[in-house]
Amino acid sequence: MSQEAVNGVPCRGKVLTVENMNPNVKRVEYAVRGPIVQRAVQIEKELREGVKKPFTEVIKANIGDAQAMGQRPITFFRQVLALCSYPELLEDNKFPEDAKQRARRILDACGGHSIGAYSASQGIECIRQDVARYIEKRDGGISSSPDNIYLSTGASDAIVTILKLLVCGEGRDRTGVMISIPQYPLYSAALADLAAVQINYYLDEDNCWSLNVAELKRALNEAKQHCKPRVLCIINPGNPTGQVQSRQCIEDVIRFAKEEHLFLMADEVYQDNVYAEGCKFHSFKKVLFEMGPEYSSTVEMASFHSTSKCYMGECGFRGGYMEVINMDPEVKAQLTKLVSVRLCPPVPGQALLDLVVNPPQPDEPSYTSFMKERTAVLAALAEKARLTEEIFNTVPGITCNPVQGAMYTFPRITLPPKAIDKAKAEGKVPDMFYCMKLLEEEGICLVPGSGFGQKDGTFHFRMTILPPTEKLKVVLQKIRDFHLRFTNEFS
Amino acid sequence: MSQEAVNGVPCRGKVLTVENMNPNVKRVEYAVRGPIVQRAVQIEKELREGVKKPFTEVIKANIGDAQAMGQRPITFFRQVLALCSYPELLEDNKFPEDAKQRARRILDACGGHSIGAYSASQGIECIRQDVARYIEKRDGGISSSPDNIYLSTGASDAIVTILKLLVCGEGRDRTGVMISIPQYPLYSAALADLAAVQINYYLDEDNCWSLNVAELKRALNEAKQHCKPRVLCIINPGNPTGQVQSRQCIEDVIRFAKEEHLFLMADEVYQDNVYAEGCKFHSFKKVLFEMGPEYSSTVEMASFHSTSKCYMGECGFRGGYMEVINMDPEVKAQLTKLVSVRLCPPVPGQALLDLVVNPPQPDEPSYTSFMKERTAVLAALAEKARLTEEIFNTVPGITCNPVQGAMYTFPRITLPPKAIDKAKAEGKVPDMFYCMKLLEEEGICLVPGSGFGQKDGTFHFRMTILPPTEKLKVVLQKIRDFHLRFTNEFS
Numbered sequence: 001m002s003q004e005a006v007n008g009v010p011c012r013g014k015v016l017t018v019e020n021m022n023p024n025v026k027r028v029e030y031a032v033r034g035p036i037v038q039r040a041v042q043i044e045k046e047l048r049e050g051v052k053k054p055f056t057e058v059i060k061a062n063i064g065d066a067q068a069m070g071q072r073p074i075t076f077f078r079q080v081l082a083l084c085s086y087p088e089l090l091e092d093n094k095f096p097e098d099a100k101q102r103a104r105r106i107l108d109a110c111g112g113h114s115i116g117a118y119s120a121s122q123g124i125e126c127i128r129q130d131v132a133r134y135i136e137k138r139d140g141g142i143s144s145s146p147d148n149i150y151l152s153t154g155a156s157d158a159i160v161t162i163l164k165l166l167v168c169g170e171g172r173d174r175t176g177v178m179i180s181i182p183q184y185p186l187y188s189a190a191l192a193d194l195a196a197v198q199i200n201y202y203l204d205e206d207n208c209w210s211l212n213v214a215e216l217k218r219a220l221n222e223a224k225q226h227c228k229p230r231v232l233c234i235i236n237p238g239n240p241t242g243q244v245q246s247r248q249c250i251e252d253v254i255r256f257a258k259e260e261h262l263f264l265m266a267d268e269v270y271q272d273n274v275y276a277e278g279c280k281f282h283s284f285k286k287v288l289f290e291m292g293p294e295y296s297s298t299v300e301m302a303s304f305h306s307t308s309k310c311y312m313g314e315c316g317f318r319g320g321y322m323e324v325i326n327m328d329p330e331v332k333a334q335l336t337k338l339v340s341v342r343l344c345p346p347v348p349g350q351a352l353l354d355l356v357v358n359p360p361q362p363d364e365p366s367y368t369s370f371m372k373e374r375t376a377v378l379a380a381l382a383e384k385a386r387l388t389e390e391i392f393n394t395v396p397g398i399t400c401n402p403v404q405g406a407m408y409t410f411p412r413i414t415l416p417p418k419a420i421d422k423a424k425a426e427g428k429v430p431d432m433f434y435c436m437k438l439l440e441e442e443g444i445c446l447v448p449g450s451g452f453g454q455k456d457g458t459f460h461f462r463m464t465i466l467p468p469t470e471k472l473k474v475v476l477q478k479i480r481d482f483h484l485r486f487t488n489e490f491s
Numbered sequence: 492m493s494q495e496a497v498n499g500v501p502c503r504g505k506v507l508t509v510e511n512m513n514p515n516v517k518r519v520e521y522a523v524r525g526p527i528v529q530r531a532v533q534i535e536k537e538l539r540e541g542v543k544k545p546f547t548e549v550i551k552a553n554i555g556d557a558q559a560m561g562q563r564p565i566t567f568f569r570q571v572l573a574l575c576s577y578p579e580l581l582e583d584n585k586f587p588e589d590a591k592q593r594a595r596r597i598l599d600a601c602g603g604h605s606i607g608a609y610s611a612s613q614g615i616e617c618i619r620q621d622v623a624r625y626i627e628k629r630d631g632g633i634s635s636s637p638d639n640i641y642l643s644t645g646a647s648d649a650i651v652t653i654l655k656l657l658v659c660g661e662g663r664d665r666t667g668v669m670i671s672i673p674q675y676p677l678y679s680a681a682l683a684d685l686a687a688v689q690i691n692y693y694l695d696e697d698n699c700w701s702l703n704v705a706e707l708k709r710a711l712n713e714a715k716q717h718c719k720p721r722v723l724c725i726i727n728p729g730n731p732t733g734q735v736q737s738r739q740c741i742e743d744v745i746r747f748a749k750e751e752h753l754f755l756m757a758d759e760v761y762q763d764n765v766y767a768e769g770c771k772f773h774s775f776k777k778v779l780f781e782m783g784p785e786y787s788s789t790v791e792m793a794s795f796h797s798t799s800k801c802y803m804g805e806c807g808f809r810g811g812y813m814e815v816i817n818m819d820p821e822v823k824a825q826l827t828k829l830v831s832v833r834l835c836p837p838v839p840g841q842a843l844l845d846l847v848v849n850p851p852q853p854d855e856p857s858y859t860s861f862m863k864e865r866t867a868v869l870a871a872l873a874e875k876a877r878l879t880e881e882i883f884n885t886v887p888g889i890t891c892n893p894v895q896g897a898m899y900t901f902p903r904i905t906l907p908p909k910a911i912d913k914a915k916a917e918g919k920v921p922d923m924f925y926c927m928k929l930l931e932e933e934g935i936c937l938v939p940g941s942g943f944g945q946k947d948g949t950f951h952f953r954m955t956i957l958p959p960t961e962k963l964k965v966v967l968q969k970i971r972d973f974h975l976r977f978t979n980e981f982s
Binding site for chain 2: 012014016017018020021022023025029032033034041063065067068069071078079081082083085086089092094110111112115116117118119120153156157164165166167168185186189190193261262300314316317318326327328330331337338340341342343344345346347348349
C-alpha cells in the first residue's frame with residue numbers, strides 16, 4: 001500500500017480501501033434499497049429545497065412498509081407496548097384490562113420486570129411458549145415446542161443465521177443454496193456475504209409464478225457439477241411475485257427435499273396476506289406432518305415469520321421468530337451459542353410478537369376493535385391486489401399475474417429495442433433505465449426486476465400494493481401514462 | 492452422508508450435522524452466556540420446582556444488565572417511548588411538555604409518523620444529527636457529521652459490521668485484528684466467525700490493567716510472521732477489566748496505529764461509567780483531533796457507543812451508534828449498502844438513543860428529576876466500585892485492581908495446586924471449576940477469566956458491580972467465604 005514519498009515522507013493510502021476490503025461484501029447487492037432509492041431520497045430533498053419537479057411528492061412503492069404508507073398500527077398492540085415502556089400507565093383507567101393483563105405478563109417475564117433488560121438469547125420463554133401455541137393452532141393441532149422456537153431481529157436475522165450454519169466447504173465442495181428467481185434479494189445478499197453458491201430455480205411466470213419440481217431438478221442437477229447443494233429456500237406467499245403455493249406444490253417440494261437430502265428454509269412472513277379466491281396459506285410444517293412420519297421425522301426445516309408484514313406491518317420493531325424442525329440437537333446447541341453472541345433480539349419487538357401470536361380473544365374487551373382493525377387492513381389489501389392486477393392488465397406492454405398474496409406485484413414490461421439500446425449505451429440495465437426515468441418524471445419509486453432476478457430478455461418491476469386505495473389508483477394511472485409515453489418515445 | 496441401508500432403504504443421516512456445519516461457527520465461543528449461565532438457568536428452574544439448595548435465589552453477576560439487577564429506567568426516557576408507541580397519549584396531561592415535544596419530533600421524522608415504519612438503514616436522519624451534536628459537545632467542539640454516524644442494533648452489531656468490512660486475504664495474507672487480553676468475547680467470537688486472525692496483546696495487571704505500547708509492538712511484530720495485521724481494537728473504559736485509559740496512553744495508541752498503518756476501533760460504550768478519582772473519559776476522537784491534522788486527517792477510526800450501559804442500562808432496546816472517521820468514501824458507500832440488507836436498526840432503540848444524546852436541558856420541566864435519577868445511578872455505581880475493590884482485597888488469595896470505570900471487576904484468584912489438578916481431572920479449566928462450584932454452593936453466577944483470556948497460569952473471574960448495594964455486600968461476603976472454604980478444601 002506504500003505509495004510515492006512526498007518530501008521524503010512515505011505517503012501511504014488508506015488502511016481500508018475498496019480494493020483491499022472484504023471481497024464478499026463488495027459482491028453483496030440489495031436492490032430494494034439500492035441506487036434508485038438513494039436517488040428518490042435525493043429528489044425528496046430537492047423538493048424540500050424548492051426545486052421544481054413535474055410532481056410534488058415521491059411515492060415510495062419500493063418497499064413493503066405499510067405504516068410509512070399511512071396504515072395505522074393496531075391500537076391494542078400499541079397500548080400494550082406503551083404499558084410495557086412506562087408501567088406507571090398500568091394504573092391508568094384509559095387502558096383496557098386485557099391490554100394491562102398482557103403487559104403485566106410480559107413484564108413479569110422480563111429481567112427486573114423491565115423491557116430494558118436483556119432477555120434470554122433465544123427469546124423470552126413465555127413468548128416462545130405463546131409462539132408454539134400459535135403454530136399449533138394455525139396447523140390444526142400439530143405439536144410445536146418452545147425449545148424449537150428462536151425469536152429474532154426481524155425474519156432477515158434468522159434467515160441469515162440459518163444460512164450461516166449451513167455454509168461450508170471450498171471449491172466444488174462449497175455449499176449450494178437453491179433460491180427462486182425472482183427472489184427477495186436478502187437471499188442473494190446473504191449468500192454473497194457467506195461466499196456460498198447461489199443456485200437459481202425459475203418460477204413459471206406463465207403459470208402465475210408457480211413452482212415446478214421439474215425446474216427444481218434441472219437447477220439441482222446442473223449445480224451438482226460445481227458445488228454441493230444442501231439447502232432449498234422457498235418464499236410462500238411469494239416475494240416479489242405474490243403467488244400462493246398450492247398444497248400439492250408444497251407436498252411436491254417436500255418430497256423433492258427429502259429425496260435430494262436438502263435442508264428446507266420456508267420464508268412464510270406473508271402467511272396472513274392471502275387475497276385470491278380459492279387460495280389458502282398452507283404452512284410447510286403442517287403439510288410436512290400430514291405427509292406422515294417418513295417425512296415429519298426426517299426432513300430438516302426452518303420456518304420464518306415476522307411482525308413486519310401481514311395486517312400489523314410493524315417493520316420498525318424488528319420482531320420475528322423461526323421454528324426449527326428435526327434439527328440435530330448438537331447443531332441446535334451451536335445455533336443457541338451463535339445467537340448468544342448478539343445477546344438478544346430487541347425486547348420491544350419480542351413483546352410485539354407476543355401480541356401478534358396471542359391477540360385479543362372473543363371474551364376480552366379489546367376483541368371487537370382489534371378484529372375490526374385487522375379485517376379492515378386485510379380487506380383493503382385484497383381490494384388493492386385486485387385493482388392493481390386489473391389496471392395493469394389494461395396497459396398494452398404490461399402483463400401482470402394476479403396478486404394472490406403478499407404485498408407486491410411483479411408485472412412484466414415490454415421494452416422497445418431502442419430503449420434497450422439507449423439503456424445499454426448509458427451503462428444501465430434496461431429495467432433500471434425504465435424505473436429511473438419513471439422516478440424522474442413521475443416521482444414514483446419502484447424496484448427494477450433485475451434486482452430480484454428474471455429470465456434473460458424479460459423485464460419487470462416490483463411495486464408494493466400498499467399505498468392507500470385512492471393514491472394507488474393515481475400511481476397506477478401515472479405508471480400507465482408513463483409506460484405509454486415511454487413506449488412511444490422509443491418506438 | 493449415506494449410511495447403511497435398513498430393509499433396503501438407504502438410511503441417511505441429517506443434512507446438517509455438527510461434523511459438516513460451518514466450521515467457523517463451531518470455533519465461536521461466548522463465555523458471558525456460556526455453560527455456566529446455562530447451568531444457572533437450570534438451577535433457577537430447580538429452585539422453582541422446590542429442589543432444596545443451600546440458597547434461595549441465583550444472583551446473576553455474569554452480565555452487565557443493570558435493569559435485571561433492579562436499576563429503574565430513567566422516567567423521562569420511558570415517558571417518551573410510551574408516547575412514541577401510543578401517540579394518543581400526546582393528549583394526556585400526565586406527561587410533561589418536554590417529553591411530548593421529544594416524542595413529536597421523533598414521530599415527525601418517522602415514515603408515516605410511526606415508529607412501526609422502517610427507517611433509513613443508516614438510522615433516522617434527525618437522530619444522527621443529534622448524535623453528531625452530542626459528540627461535538629462531548630469533545631469540546633470538534634466537529635462531527637451526521638453522514639459519519641451509523642445507528643446500530645446495540646454496539647455489537649456495529650462492531651461486527653466494521654470487522655466484516657476489514658477482513659480479507661488467505662493464509663499469511665489473512666487480516667489480523669489486535670485485541671486486548673483480557674477482552675470482551677464478542678471480539679474473539681466475531682473473529683472466529685469471520686475466520687480472521689486474532690492477535691492478542693496483554694494488558695498490564697500489575698499496573699491497573701494499563702495498556703503498554705511496547706506490548707502492542709511485541710504482539711504486532713510476532714503476528715506479522717503469519718498474518719496481515721490491519722486493525723487495533725481498544726475497549727475504554729475496559730471490559731472486563733474496568734480500567735480507564737489516560738490521555739497519554741490514548742495518544743500513544745493513536746501514534747502507534749498511525750505508524751503501523753492500522754485501522755482503530757474504539758469501543759467506548761462505558762464512556763459515562765468513570766468512578767475513580769483522577770480518572771476521566773477521553774474519547775479517541777477528541778485526542779486524535781487534538782494531535783493535529785497529521786493525525787486527524789489520516790488515522791482511520793470507528794468509535795462505538797450504545798444505550799445499554801452508562802446510567803440508563805437499556806440493553807433490551809438494542810440501541811447504539813458508531814462514528815466513522817477518515818473512512819474512504821467508496822468504503823463508506825459499501826458500508827451503507829451492507830447495512831441496508833438488514834433494513835434498519837430497531838426504531839424504538841433509535842428513539843431511545845436520541846434521548847440519551849439529547850436529554851432534558853436545564854430550562855426544561857423534566858431536567859431536575861432526570862438529573863436526580865442519573866446522578867443517583869452513577870453515584871451508587873461509584874460506591875459499589877469502591878466497595879468491591881475494598882472487600883475483595885481483604886480476602887487472602889484474591890487481588891483486585893481498582894474499578895476505575897465500566898461495570899465489572901476482574902480480580903485475580905490464587906487457586907491451590909490440588910484444585911488445579913482436580914479441575915484438570917474433570918476436564919475443566921481451573922477457573923471454570925471454581926466458578927461452577929461457587930454457583931452450585933452459593934448460587935452466584937460469575938464468568939471464569941478463561942472466557943476473556945488471561946496470562947497463562949493466572950486465574951480470574953468477571954463479576955458485575957450491578958447488584959443493589961446491600962445485595963452486593965452479601966455477594967461479596969459469600970464469595971469471600973467460598974474462597975476461603977475452597978482454598979482450605981484443596982490445601
